[in-house]
Amino acid sequence: LGKARALDALAQSEYFGAMPVPLDVYREQVKRQSVKNMQITRSQLEGAMGHLVLPNELIGNLGPAVSAGRSILMYGPPGNGKSSISNGIRDALGDKIYVPRAIEYASQVITVYDPIVHSAAEDDTQDPNALRRITRFDSRYVKCERPTVITGGELTLNMLDLVYNPTARTYQAPLQLKSTGGIFIVDDLGRQAEPPQSLVNRWIVPLEENKDILALQSGEKFEVPFDTLVIFSTNFHPNEIFDQAALRRIFYKIKIDGPNQKNFLKIFAMVAKKRKVPLDEGTLIHLLKHKYPTINNVFANYQPIFLIDQMIAICEFEGIPNQMSPDLIDRAWANMFVQDEKIIK
Structure with missing residues (x-):
């Protein structure tokens, strides 16, 4: 039972x-x-x-x-x-x-x-x-x-x-x-x-x-x-x-909008300090004067992390100390956006 x-x-x-x-x-x-x-x-x-x-x-x-x-x-x-x-x-x-x-x-x-x-x-x-x-x-x-x-x-x-x-x-x-x-x-x-x-x-x-x-x-x-x-x-x-x-x-x-230029630079500096990458004034000027105008100066919070991590990856591959330069920024920038390309037949 x-x-x-x-x-x-x-x-x-x-x-x-x-x-x-x-x-x-x-x-x-x-x-x-x-x-x-x-x-x-x-x-x-x-x-x-x-x-x-x-x-x-x-x-x-x-x-x-x-x-x-x-x-x-x-x-x-x-x-x-x-x-x-x-x-x-x-x-x-x-x-x-x-x-x-x-x-x-x-x-x-x-x-x-x-x-x-x-x-x-x-x-x-x-x-x-x-x-x-x-x-x-x-x-x-x-x-x-x-x-x-x-x-x-x-x-x-x-x-x-x-x-x-x-x-x-x-x-x-x-x-x-x-x-x-x-x-x-x-x-x-x-x-x-x-x-x-x-x-x-x-x-x-x-x-x-x-x-x-x-x-x-x-x-x-x-x-x-x-x-x-x-x-x-x-x-x-x-x-x-x-x-x-x-x-x-x-x-x-x-x-939730993107940051203005002042806050963007603040975020960039915070990320660089955390990643132990020395800030370079010439690189920042190059970024603001030659890169951001191509996207109508639209800043986003993810961009500093993306750019700095890209530069670190390049430095590690090249066997050089972590640093930033206009050339490194150009290489990092190329991976952040995909440019439209015309198909030629």
Whole structure:
């Protein structure tokens, strides 16, 4: 009889681990540690982005958006740090939350904790003089840094649905549920196989009502909390990829432009110092007077790193100390842009 009952239980689910947290209990926990309860100060945001050279007004625009915990769309030319800014926002959050190993709804187990997404915090409750570990929180949860899920061109709509494991008869939480209490970054929006409009349409209910709707294998649908700071990042102008109804649901739209010449030189000097390449005034004058006018003096944040790394590679190949010169800049520049060529038949 015991074997029969065990087999019956295994037929329903082969989940093995900590007791799943009931969905209603999980909802209350999400409210207690909501990302919308975070209050980010200017000093926190500046500290997390201290390695970036940003316009002063940009921090003033980002701060209220992060503190509000509402969706953010960052747009602008490629290579100007949208991804780095997203990571800086993640670092500014700084505190810890409790992530359930699994949740349960209608006798179905949904695993949430994912070591790839969630960074378990070091156990600070250990007494070095104690003979055994003392756990001061519900062990059905894992104490973690606020999670960050980063997706790019690989994102598809089915990645936002429950994934059923027919062998274990359990479900894997979708990406947005794993990011609860943290940040969901959709990088390079417009490069996915799905149209940007379709992706944003999938987020309309979550963004407006702070809840998401998932479906079991049986077709039964149920609500889960949606408590995530969603950051969209794109190189396209918003009007090119969204209609006005979609734009209305994205609360903050922040343009990330390239640096001006002063900030470009500041970034160039910082990168050169970090890479241990001596600055050369003649090289910089050559770069500004002869190279950038060919592209209408359009500066981008990625360019100093690209140019300096190219010069280092050349120096290493030629067996000379790291340095910069007009000739090296010319060779590096040739690899940064592909010039149009006329095909002669």
